[in-house]
């Protein structure tokens with residue numbers, strides 16, 4: 001067991017997979033220099049120019065070449081530096097990669113990963129801070145992993161690289177400096193299995209990536225007030241571990257979903273709808289969402305905080321859920 | 332030399348389903364364009380073009396009868412490009428193309444029966460009914476698909492080349508695209524990447540003068556939309572008469588050899604013309620009077636037959652080819668029309684590698 005930062009864990013996870021499988025190759029911008037977030041530090045020196053390929057600033061070429069390489073027998077891990085930049089190569093991701101297996105009736109297999117730095121909280125502004133995981137969730141054919149800890153950064157990446165399906169890994173920029181335990185050896189966290197980070201009987205909090213530590217902070221505050229929150233780290237949007245959420249809501253009767261992407265159509269809406277359809281009878285309060293604001297993300301600290309989810313907003317939502325009194329049905 | 336073009340590609344999905352794609356391969360096979368010898372090459376090139384012609388004519392008829400599901404973009408007039416380049420590829424090589432791709436699929440050996448089933452939306456089609464005319468493919472024959480977003484597959488071709496390079500495999504990838512694709516970013520990104528990485532890719536522009544309904548010269552400031560741009564990326568570019576199959580083949584053999592030697596990508600721009608509209612549904616009234624006739628006078632089949640006969644070929648032998656391949660295609664169409672329709676439940680398979688479309692627990 002080693003203690004690593006999230007960014008070190010990404011590099012370590014890539015190195016583990018490259019050690020394990022010689023067909024794992026990296027493609028992206030500035031990889032040789034270690035990447036702008038230092039998530040590929042040391043990999044060029046260790047694995048050389050054949051397996052660690054620096055590209056021009058050509059996101060369409062990066063994504064398309066990863067697809068071709070996967071069709072040709074490699075397991076490429078592509079990097080899109082900021083997840084906002086998916087907009088420049090979204091065609092390759094959604095029209096080509098997501099659909100190749102289906103349109104070929106299973107004859108094409110694309111074992112590829114695209115990693116990118118996602119999310120806000122560090123003042124990078126509207127074009128470098130978006131939480132774009134909900135974009136991907138609109139498209140059947142893409143798996144979506146969003147690690148919240150250094151351990152998961154390694155474990156989910158390992159599962160993604162070994163998957164025969166295309167997986168988008170959204171690393172959270174605000175988490176890169178966070179330290180945590182990374183198990184030694186072959187550490188794989190299967191895709192589609194949520195983690196219960198804290199148990200509690202009063203309310204279920206569902207978070208993803210940076211909203212998981214936020215939920216845990218909220219739960220600590222709530223515990224001081226005598227409210228026990230269960231915190232579920234969804235880990236993946238696709239496959240979605242609906243069973244874990246439904247089981248938890250079955251016990252707590254209350255659900256607050258905490259998502260960083262804009263609430264007007266965030267992944268939290270899908271989770272809320274699922275629970276409303278399948279666990280309506282268990283609910284003792286309306287499902288609530290704490291979401292990113294429906295504005296482009298501003299830079300100044302107070303402005304960005306204003307429109308971003310926070311532990312305090314989660315605590316407030318939980319109190320609203322607890323205060324809800326269900327009107328007794330008319331007999 | 333391995334003929335396995337499916338490295339990393341598992342046969343699954345419809346390939347293993349209740350209605351497998353027939354491996355019956357009558358009419359045109361991969362072998363028909365392999366090992367051409369001076370004594371027979373003229374006739375074999377002609378026959379391959381004739382088969383493509385007959386196939387496309389039949390699709391046109393079926394489309395007009397309302398039997399083809401979705402649009403159909405035909406290669407009538409483009410036969411020499413597919414056959415000329417196809418004849419320059421080895422069994423281990425790969426190709427990839429656009430929605431106008433029946434000809435490229437056929438010349439690699441994609442079973443015509445499986446293609447016809449796909450076009451008619453019957454069970455057992457090469458895409459299991461999930462692709463249609465614009466997405467035919469045959470992984471086992473090295474045709475990695477027809478792609479319907481302009482330019483999107485050029486970076487994919489670069490990636491295929493990258494894989495051969497990393498794996499040390501002797502495979503060249505031929506990538507076909509239209510003149511219209513030369514103005515989209517992916518074209519430029521792919522050419523640049525392929526050039527700077529010395530990838531074994533031959534880019535082949537089928538310049539038919541039109542991007543859908545718009546003449547290409549009205550949107551491009553250079554004479555050769557692909558070849559003139561290639562120079563900017565340091566790619567050797569060759570222009571060729573795309574209606575002369577021998578000329579195309581000669582140029583393609585040289586281009587493939589360059590790529591195979593590891594000297595990097597080559598671009599070939601073949602000038603050709605589509606005899607019909609952009610798709611069968613398009614009457615193509617925007618084309619100036621006389622233009623179609625002038626190009627039909629240079630029909631790739633006639634051009635080649637005349638040259639072959641001038642070289643001593645027997646005119647009677649050439650005369651007999653078209654009726655024969657039309658018969659074969661008619662039988663293929665009949666079999667497809669009699670084939671069962673797919674099970675509706677097939678719509679729910681093949682999203683994921685476990686065969687399912689399940690996204691949640």
Ligand SMILES: Cc1ncc(C[n+]2csc(CCOP(=O)(O)OP(=O)(O)O)c2C)c(N)n1
Pocket residue numbers: 431479480481482508509510511512513537539541542543609
């Ligand atoms: C990105 C994109 N834009 C527009 C279209 C619609 N479209 C389909 S075919 C076509 C014309 C393409 O012309 P060209 O590349 O010359 O190929 P051709 O049809 O002549 O073979 C257009 C505009 C598309 N499929 N993809």
Ligand SMILES: [Mg+2]
Pocket residue numbers: 509510511537538539540541542543
């Ligand atoms: Mg054109």
